[in-house]
Amino acid sequence: MILLAVGLIATGAVLSFRWRSAGSDPVLTVRYRTDAPAATDVAHPWLEVINTSDRTVDLRDVTLRYHYTADGGAAYGANCVQTALRCSNITLKIAAAKTRAPKADHYLQIGFTGSAGSLEPGGTSQGIGLQLYRVDHRQMEQANDHSFNAEDTTYQESERVTAYLGGTHVWGEEPDGETPTAGKSPTAVPRTSASGHAGGEPPAGVLFDDFAYSGPGDPALTSHGWEVRESEGGPGIKGTWSSKAISFPAGEAGGSGQALRLEAGTDGTEEGTRQAEFHSSRPVFLTGTLVARVYLSDKPVSGKDGDHIAQSFFAISPDHESTKYSELDYEYLPNGGWGRYGPLLDTTSWRDAGRGDRVTRSRNQKFGGWHTLAVTAVGGTTTYSVDGQQVFTSGSRHFPRERMNIDVSSWFIDLPFKGSRSWEMKVDWLYYRSGEAMSAQDAEGAAAALAAGGTHYVNTLPTE
Numbered sequence: 355m356i357l358l359a360v361g362l363i364a365t366g367a368v369l370s371f372r373w374r375s376a377g378s379d380p381v382l383t384v385r386y387r388t389d390a391p392a393a394t395d396v397a398h399p400w401l402e403v404i405n406t407s408d409r410t411v412d413l414r415d416v417t418l419r420y421h422y423t424a425d426g427g428a429a430y431g432a433n434c435v436q437t438a439l440r441c442s443n444i445t446l447k448i449a450a451a452k453t454r455a456p457k458a459d460h461y462l463q464i465g466f467t468g469s470a471g472s473l474e475p476g477g478t479s480q481g482i483g484l485q486l487y488r489v490d491h492r493q494m495e496q497a498n499d500h501s502f503n504a505e506d507t508t509y510q511e512s513e514r515v516t517a518y519l520g521g522t523h524v525w526g527e528e529p530d531g532e533t534p535t536a537g538k539s540p541t542a543v544p545r546t547s548a549s550g551h552a553g554g555e556p557p558a559g560v561l562f563d564d565f566a567y568s569g570p571g572d573p574a575l576t577s578h579g580w581e582v583r584e585s586e587g588g589p590g591i592k593g594t595w596s597s598k599a600i601s602f603p604a605g606e607a608g609g610s611g612q613a614l615r616l617e618a619g620t621d622g623t624e625e626g627t628r629q630a631e632f633h634s635s636r637p638v639f640l641t642g643t644l645v646a647r648v649y650l651s652d653k654p655v656s657g658k659d660g661d662h663i664a665q666s667f668f669a670i671s672p673d674h675e676s677t678k679y680s681e682l683d684y685e686y687l688p689n690g691g692w693g694r695y696g697p698l699l700d701t702t703s704w705r706d707a708g709r710g711d712r713v714t715r716s717r718n719q720k721f722g723g724w725h726t727l728a729v730t731a732v733g734g735t736t737t738y739s740v741d742g743q744q745v746f747t748s749g750s751r752h753f754p755r756e757r758m759n760i761d762v763s764s765w766f767i768d769l770p771f772k773g774s775r776s777w778e779m780k781v782d783w784l785y786y787r788s789g790e791a792m793s794a795q796d797a798e799g800a801a802a803a804l805a806a807g808g809t810h811y812v813n814t815l816p817t818e
Contacts, residue, residue, distance in 0.1 A: 379406060379407075380406055380524060380525050380534065381405075381406065381407045381411075381519055381524040381525070382403060382404065382405060382406060382407070382411070382416065382517045382519060382524050382525045383403075383404040383406045383511060383525060384401060384402070384403055384404075384418060384511070384512055384515045384516075384517050384525050384526060385401070385402040385404065385509040385510060385511055385512060386399060386400065386401055386402075386501070386503070386506055386509065386510060386511075386512035386514070386515050387400045387481075387506050387507060387508055387509045387510065388400065388502065388503070388504065388506060388507065389507065390496070391496075391504065392495065392496045392497040392502070392504050393493060393494075393495055393496070393497075394493065394494060394496065395487065395491070395492075395493055395494070395568070396485050396486070396487045396494075396568045396572075397422075397485065397486040397487065397494060397496055397499075397502070398483070398484070398485060399420055399462075399484050399486065399501070399502075399515075400481050400482065400483050400484070400509070401418060401420070401464065401479075401481070401482045401484065401515060402478055402479055402480060402481050402482065402509055403416060403418065403473070403478065403479040403482075403517065404473075404476075404477070404478045404479075405473035405474065405475055405476060405477045405478075406476075407475060408475050409475065410472050410473065410474055410475065411472060411473045411477075411519065412468075412472045413439075413466040413470040413471060413472055413473060413479070414465075414466050414467060414468045414470065415519055415520045416465070416466055416517065416518070416519055417463060417464065417465050417517070417518040418463070418464040418465075418515060418516070418517050418518075419461040419462070419463050419464070419515065419516045419517075419518075419526075420461060420462040420464065420484075420486070420501045420515055421451070421455075421457070421458035421460075421461045421499070421500035421501045421514070421515075421516070421528075421529050422457075422458060422460055422461065422462070422486065422496070422499035422500065422501060422502065423457055423458060423459055423460070423498045423499055423500075424450075424459055424460045425488070425494055425495055425498075428488045428489070428490055428492070428494075429488070429489040429490070429604065429608075429609055429610045430448050430460065430462075430486060430487065430488055430489060430610055431448070431486075431487055431488075431489045431566050431567075431568070431602075431610055431612050432446045432448060432462050432484060432485060432486045432487070432566065432810075433446065433484070433485050433566045433567060433568075433572070433574045433810055433811070434446065434482070434483065434484055434485075434574065434810075434811070435483040435484065435485055435573050435574045435577060436481070436482075436483035436573075436577060437479075437480070437481065437482040437483060438479075438480045438481075439466070439470045439471070439479060439480075439482070440469075440470075441574070441577065441578065441811055442467075442469070442556075442809075442811060442812045442813050442814065443466060443467045443469045443470040444464065444465070444466065444467075444470070444482065445463075445464070445465040445466065445467065445807060445808035445809050446462060446463070446464060446465075446484070446566075446808050446810060447462070447463040447465070447808035448460060448461075448462055448463075448610045449461060449463060451529065453530055455500065455528075455529030455530050456529075457498050457499060457500040457529060458499070458500040458501075458529035462484070462486055463808070464482070464484070465808060467555060467809070468555050469555055481509070485568055485572070485574065487568040489602075489603065489604050489610060489612060490603075491568065491569060491601070491602075500514055500529045501514040501515050502514075512526070513525070513526045513527045513533075514526065514527065516528055522534075556804070556812050556814055557814065558814045558815075558816075559642070559787060559788035559789055559790070559814060559815060559816075560785075560786065560787055560788070560812055560813075560814045560815070561638060561760075561784070561785070561786040561788075561812065561813050561814075561815055562783070562784070562785050562786075562800075562801060562804050562809070562811065562812040562813075563578065563580075563783065563784050563810070563811050563812075564605070564611065564612070564782070564783040564801070564804075564805050564810050564811075565602055565605070565612050565613055565614040565781065565782070565783065565784075566602070566611075566612050566810040566811070567602045567612070567614075568602070569600075569601065569602065570582045570597040570598075570600040570601070571597070572602075574811075576635070578811050578813070579634055579635050579636065579638070579813065580632065580633070580634060580635060581632075581633055581634070581635045582597045582600050582631070582632055583595040583597075583630075583631035583632070583633065583763075584596060584597050589664070589765055589767075590629055590664070590765035590766050590767060591620075591624055591627045591629060591765070591766050591769065593624075594624065594627040594628055594629045595629050595630070595631055596628045596629070596630070598628060599616060599617050599618060599619070599628045599629065599630035599764075600614070600615070600616060600617075600630055600632055601615045601617070602614060602615065603615050603780075605780075605782045605783075606647065606649070606724055606780075606782045607782075611782070611805065613649070613780045613781060613782045613783075614632060614762065614780060614781040615778060615779075615780045616630035616631075616632065616665075616762060616763065616764040616778065616779045616780070617630060617655075617764070617776055617777070617778045618630050618663060618764040618765060618766060618776065618777050618778075618779075619774070619775065619776035619777070620661075620766060620769060620774070620775065620776075621772065621773065621774045622769050622771055622772035622773055622774075623769065623772070624769070626774075627766060627769065629763070629764065629765040629766065630763060630764045630765070630779075631761065631762070631763040631764075631765070632761070632762045632763070633759050633760060633761040633762070633763075634759045634760045634761070635759075636672075636759070637671070637672050637756070637757035637758050637759050638757060638758075638759070638760060638786070638815055639669045639754075639757060639758045639759075639760055639786060639788075640731075640754055640756070640757045640758070640788070640789075641731045641732055641754060641788070641789050642730070642731065642732065642786060642787050642788040642789045642790055642791075642792075643728060643729070643730045643732075643786070643787045643790065643791060643792040643797060644669060644728065644729050644730075644760065644784075644785075644786045645726060645727070645728040645784070645785045645786070645792075645794055645797035645798070645801075646667055646726075646727055646728075646762075646781050646782075646783065646784040646785070647724060647725075647726055647727075647781065647782040647783050647784075647798075647801075648667055648684075648724070648725055648726075648727050648762075648779070648780070648781050648782075649723065649724050649725075649778075649779060649780035649781075649782070650665050650686045650688075650721050650722055650723065650725065650779060651665065651688065651722055651777050651778055651779060652688045652697065652720055652721075652722030653688070653722070654775045654776055654777050655776055655777065655778050656774070656775055656776050657773060657774050657775020657776060658771070658773050658775055659689070659775075660689060660770060660771065661689060661766060661770065661775065661777065662687065662689055662690065662691035662692075662766065662767040662768055662770065663687070663688065663689065663691075663764065663765070663766055663767070663777050664685050664686070664687055664691065664763075664764070664765055664766075664767060665685070665686040665687075665688075665763075665764050665777075665779040666683060666684065666685045666686075666761070666762065666763045666764070666765075667683075667684045667727055667761075667762050667781070668681065668682060668683040668684060668685070668761050668762075668763075669681065669682045669729070669754075669758035669759065669760055669761065670682075670683075670758050670759055670761055671756055671758055671759075672758075672759055674707055674708070675708070676756060678755035678756040679704065679705065679706055679707060679708075679755075679756075680704065680705070680753075680754040680755050680756055680758055681702075681703070681704035681707065681712075681758065682702075682703055682704075682729050682731065682736060682738075682754065682758070683700065683701065683702040683703075683704070684699070684700075684701055684727050684729070684738065685699070685700040685701075685702070686698070686699050686700075686721055687699075687700070687767075688720070688722065691767040691768075692767065694716075695718075696718075697718065697719060697720045697721065697722075698716050698717070698718055699716065699717045699719070699721050699740070699745075700714055700715070700716050701714065701715050701716075701717075701738040701745055701746040702714035702715075703736050703748035703752035703753075704752065705751060705752045711752075712752065713748045713749075713751075713752050714746075715745065715746040717745060721740070724782070725740055725741055726740070726741050726742065726794050726797075726798060727739075727740060728740075728742075728794040728797065730791050730792070731753060731754050732789075732790065732791045733791075734749065734750035734753050735747060735748070735749060735750070735753070736748045736749075736752065736753060736754070739794055741794070742793070742794045742795055760784070760786070762779070762781055764777060764778075764779045783801045783805065785797045785800060785801045786815075788815060788816075
């Protein structure tokens with residue numbers, strides 16, 4: 355087999371190859387399997403890319419498309435659950451097909467960052483475990499999806515999944531019946547650099563998540579380092595933390611973008627109360643800049659107003675009795691609490707929770723709606739800002755002394771009256787840059803670029 359590659363570099367452009375084969379052998383082969391039935395809440399396509407050429411293939415030049423029908427025109431989401439390449443190096447985009455076919459009006463496009471590496475001749479990506487689901491979390495029907503095959507429960511070559519190399523269609527049958535042709539003009543599958551960082555790749559020390567998950571039981575949550583709390587203890591109404599209070603609806607911009615939603619509800623009794631907490635499964639934040647796009651509520655989404663509810667975004671030591679205890683808090687109390695009238699936004703840096711060693715500042719104003727909350731801890735100073743405006747600064751005594759978990763929670767301080775009601779808090783995305791000061795605006799730009807490029811999750815933090 356003879357392969358020819360022609361590259362062109364223009365200012366600001368990415369090197370693009372046009373591959374063609376002198377014979378009929380494919381340049382790439384895609385294998386597929388599924389472990390989900392045709393009617394399911396979440397589709398589980400597993401894909402494997404094999405380099406069947408005699409030339410090394412850079413994975414960032416490879417794009418795959420999984421073709422499906424969007425049932426009832428619903429918005430779909432997708433995530434990566436497992437891969438030897440690391441999910442941080444997988445990009446996922448959902449798009450409407452330019453030409454509708456009987457079993458495909460949309461496709462999930464899978465790409466790779468430069469950190470995914472390359473495939474030597476005969477090399478394999480190994481299995482890439484993906485999930486595809488409706489953002490409204492209703493059941494989906496895969497029988498009318500071009501790329502789905504219920505019989506492929508073990509890896510089989512699949513021409514229903516298409517592959518492109520440098521923009522050229524090199525494997526599989528398009529839903530309209532087209533198959534790769536030697537010398538065929540490239541399909542418009544651009545490789546873009548949209549990491550929001552110089553050089554096109556997120557640097558070491560970055561955690562980003564835009565919360566593309568199918569639900570609180572999604573295995574991707576665990577593999578991405580998150581936990582949903584169901585344990586006993588406080589604060590608030592003890593023993594009422596529930597995974598049922600966590601969901602992932604459409605995000606601030608709508609469409610296929612998603613958000614983390616925490617819904618705390620009660621009927622005024624301890625037995626009828628449900629609180630919500632979502633946190634990292636290990637301590638990851640010591641110094642640097644932590645930014646999140648957060649929705650705070652001034653009123654309940656249902657029922658009577660008047661609860662003393664706390665909506666919190668914070669970093670905290672995993673052990674409350676640690677001699678190096680550290681905690682950095684945003685806490686919004688729309689109706690006040692602990693004998694104080696609301697609305698209140700408290701920003702607090704803690705040194706010892708048991709002894710009440712803290713410094714804090716309260717702002718007596720409404721903060722309902724979407725806001726960008728940022729906390730920067732660098733050089734012995736911790737700074738809190740809301741929508742780019744500094745609201746509080748603390749000094750070296752209350753500066754972090756050990757790594758902390760990242761946490762979001764919504765809980766009731768007390769239960770002042772009977773009757774059913776619920777409150778919601780949402781997080782559209784979270785971005786952490788370890789060890790460095792970063793403006794909220796720059797963090798917003800980096801997060802937006804990652805999401806636009808199909809990167810739902812990045813973790814280049816140290817493993818220790």
